[in-house]
Amino acid sequence: MKSITRVYLYDDDHNRFFGEGPCQLLHAIEETGSLRAASASMNMAYTKSLSMIKRAEKALNFPLTEKNIGGRGGGGSRLTPQAKEFLQNYEKYRNACYEANQRIYSEIFCSQS
Numbered sequence: 001m002k003s004i005t006r007v008y009l010y011d012d013d014h015n016r017f018f019g020e021g022p023c024q025l026l027h028a029i030e031e032t033g034s035l036r037a038a039s040a041s042m043n044m045a046y047t048k049s050l051s052m053i054k055r056a057e058k059a060l061n062f063p064l065t066e067k068n069i070g071g072r073g074g075g076g077s078r079l080t081p082q083a084k085e086f087l088q089n090y091e092k093y094r095n096a097c098y099e100a101n102q103r104i105y106s107e108i109f110c111s112q113s
Contacts (some may be wrong), residue, residue: 106111
């Protein structure tokens with residue numbers, strides 16, 4: 001038997017807007033420099049990725065990405081400073097939830113003799 005914790009963030013209307021999928025997508029954008037390339041690396045449709053980003057931006061009320069328009073090297077995207085800070089805070093919160101869950105699970109289920 002094991003316990004699994006999933007951490008999601010919801011807006012004021014109780015709509016989920018952030019979790020592991022958007023978290024991984026933001027990391028992929030940071031690595032690839034492109035929403036399209038990040039989507040492809042996750043085997044996700046570009047339109048779905050864009051929708052995830054827009055939903056999160058609406059709930060957070062700040063942009064997650066900055067777009068670079070075409071040009072010689074082509075366009076791309078990068079995370080905004082606010083997105084980097086949010087991502088760091090989300091991961092800190094998520095990890096604390098995982099650790100708390102493991103501790104509580106062990107106290108309740110593993111201490112029984």
